[in-house]
Amino acid sequence: MWRRLNELRLSVAYRTHARFKKCIRRFLSMGYLPVAVVRQNFQQFCASRETQRLIRRYPELRDFVLYLQRNYFDGNFPPLMWNVYNRDSDTRTNNFVEGEYN
Structure with missing residues (x-):
C-alpha cells in the first residue's frame, strides 16, 4: 500500500498533513x-464527510481507495487472507515466517 501511495505521489501529503495521515x-x-465488519467499515469510511473532503483536496486519494477496493476487498486478496483480528499476539502478522521468529 505504501508503494501505491508513492506511485500516486501522496507520500508528501501523508508526512505533512495530519488529517490525511489519519x-x-x-x-x-x-x-x-x-x-x-471490514467491508461495511470500509464503505462507511469511504463515504464519510472527512474522507470525501480529503478526496476533493487530494484527487489521487480516490485512485488509492479504488486500488484498495479492487485488490483488498473485491479482488485477489479478500479480507480473510489479510485480516489479523482473531490471531493471537504472537502471530499478529500475515507473514507466517515472520510470526515464527517474534
Whole structure:
C-alpha cells in the first residue's frame, strides 16, 4: 500500500498533513477489525464527510481507495487472507515466517 501511495505521489501529503495521515492509517488498520465488519467499515469510511473532503483536496486519494477496493476487498486478496483480528499476539502478522521468529 505504501508503494501505491508513492506511485500516486501522496507520500508528501501523508508526512505533512495530519488529517490525511489519519485517513490513510484508518485504511491500513482495517485488518484489525472483525472480518464480518471490514467491508461495511470500509464503505462507511469511504463515504464519510472527512474522507470525501480529503478526496476533493487530494484527487489521487480516490485512485488509492479504488486500488484498495479492487485488490483488498473485491479482488485477489479478500479480507480473510489479510485480516489479523482473531490471531493471537504472537502471530499478529500475515507473514507466517515472520510470526515464527517474534
